[in-house]
């Protein structure tokens with residue numbers, strides 16, 4: 001089983017979107033049985049809330065279903081996941097701060113490191129902006145998640 005967790009600040013906009021997009025791509029690829037896919041937030045500000053309605057609606061228009069209640073990423077999650085994908089540089093710093101070993105630290109990367117030409121870039125926080133921001137997040141998540149899935153398939157020899 002390959003275990004993947006997407007992490008943003010609130011776990012109501014970007015990381016649930018990335019989770020839904022990645023799950024959709026994995027299902028399309030016929031690989032659902034190979035993966036555990038989850039998301040979490042560094043802040044814990046929206047615990048148990050469902051994803052932001054703007055994110056849910058924008059994702060639904062593209063055929064992705066967002067779900068789950070918001071939860072806070074905790075240090076114990078490093079043992080539960082193989083890949084921990086930060087949405088932006090602040091999430092990356094916070095996650096590195098929570099990691100306790102080199103092995104844990106090595107599991108963390110930026111989602112956009114898997115998007116051609118976008119290494120080191122953020123998935124912009126759409127929370128205080130307009131609907132365009134949610135479309136941009138979806139565009140970015142589709143590119144990053146495709147790259148991530150390709151990379152994992154290569155690494156794990158999945159057809």
Ligand code: 4NP
Pocket residue numbers: 008009010011012013014015045125126127
């Ligand atoms: P997310 O977006 O990190 O993509 O879930 C945000 C959600 C809530 C807040 C900030 C960003 N907030 O300030 O409450």
